[in-house]
Amino acid sequence: MQSPILKESQSGFPSDARPMPQELLSPQLQSERLTLRAPETADAHAIAHLANNINVASKLSRMPHPYTVADAANFIARVASGAMGKCVYAVTRTDNRAFLGGCALEETDGGRGLEIGYWLGEPYWNRGFATEAAQTLIDHGFHTFDADYIDGRCRVMNTASRRVLQKCGFQFQGTGMASSLALGGRVAVEWFRLDRKTWDSLRHWGGAR
Ligand SMILES: CC(C)(COP(=O)(O)OP(=O)(O)OC[C@H]1O[C@@H](n2cnc3c(N)ncnc32)[C@H](O)[C@@H]1OP(=O)(O)O)[C@@H](O)C(=O)NCCC(=O)NCCS
Numbered sequence: 001m002q003s004p005i006l007k008e009s010q011s012g013f014p015s016d017a018r019p020m021p022q023e024l025l026s027p028q029l030q031s032e033r034l035t036l037r038a039p040e041t042a043d044a045h046a047i048a049h050l051a052n053n054i055n056v057a058s059k060l061s062r063m064p065h066p067y068t069v070a071d072a073a074n075f076i077a078r079v080a081s082g083a084m085g086k087c088v089y090a091v092t093r094t095d096n097r098a099f100l101g102g103c104a105l106e107e108t109d110g111g112r113g114l115e116i117g118y119w120l121g122e123p124y125w126n127r128g129f130a131t132e133a134a135q136t137l138i139d140h141g142f143h144t145f146d147a148d149y150i151d152g153r154c155r156v157m158n159t160a161s162r163r164v165l166q167k168c169g170f171q172f173q174g175t176g177m178a179s180s181l182a183l184g185g186r187v188a189v190e191w192f193r194l195d196r197k198t199w200d201s202l203r204h205w206g207g208a209r
Helices: 041-051 069-081 129-144 159-167 196-207
Strands: 034-037 088-093 099-108 113-120 149-155 171-180 185-195
Touching: 034 129, 041 069, 041 099, 088 129, 099 129, 113 129, 129 149, 129 159, 129 196, 149 159, 149 171, 159 185, 185 196
Parallel strands: 113 149
Antiparallel strands: 034 088, 088 099, 099 113, 149 185, 171 185
8 A cells, every 4th residue: 555645756746756874764753742663563453443534544645545554553664664764753632642643754856855745534623743753854864964944735626734834834835736545536636845954944043942
């Protein structure tokens, strides 16, 4: 199966996305409510339960539909092998350890850029979890990698994802087409970018360090 995370290589924009260097093993990340950690074998049923939803799959380029426990187990094994890079995270709640969804960063443009992707199970939408996860991952990305920018892409009709990118400081760059495995065709997408200087400026706005 393919990654359930929307990435540039699915968007129709030129890409040389490749896995993260093995030595850059992703540490567990914490935010106010969330723990971002490596996907585990025990997540397979939760992943399949939440990912097997056309309202999720139709917003992502490479998520198959229907999505089975075997797909999830294969995905977890590929992440563990390093085949998908080392910045692929399960998004979980810290208080009850519930699996909510996934997010990832992938190097592009020979390491000059990163591409962010994320998805959450529908029961967890509209509670700020994706924004919290994305901001945590973005901070990790800019602190860990030398990338000048992080790109994000969403379908034109994906108001929620566009809003997540806006709340993270991304700026509109253009439009294009991307393939959709679940829909079996190509869809219109918008391309956003957060450059390092803008991220740094937003982080320090108001004197916060
Ligand atoms: C996109 C997605 C990750 C957002 O997750 P989320 O946890 O609900 O996001 P947040 O709660 O952090 O923010 C969502 C924002 O979109 C807004 N929003 C959601 N649906 C909306 C709609 N139909 N119209 C207008 N605004 C909408 C919310 O109000 C919120 O904005 P606000 O904080 O300014 O009120 C989630 O919907 C999802 O997983 N969708 C399927 C997969 C997907 O689209 N992944 C991204 C691919 S690019």
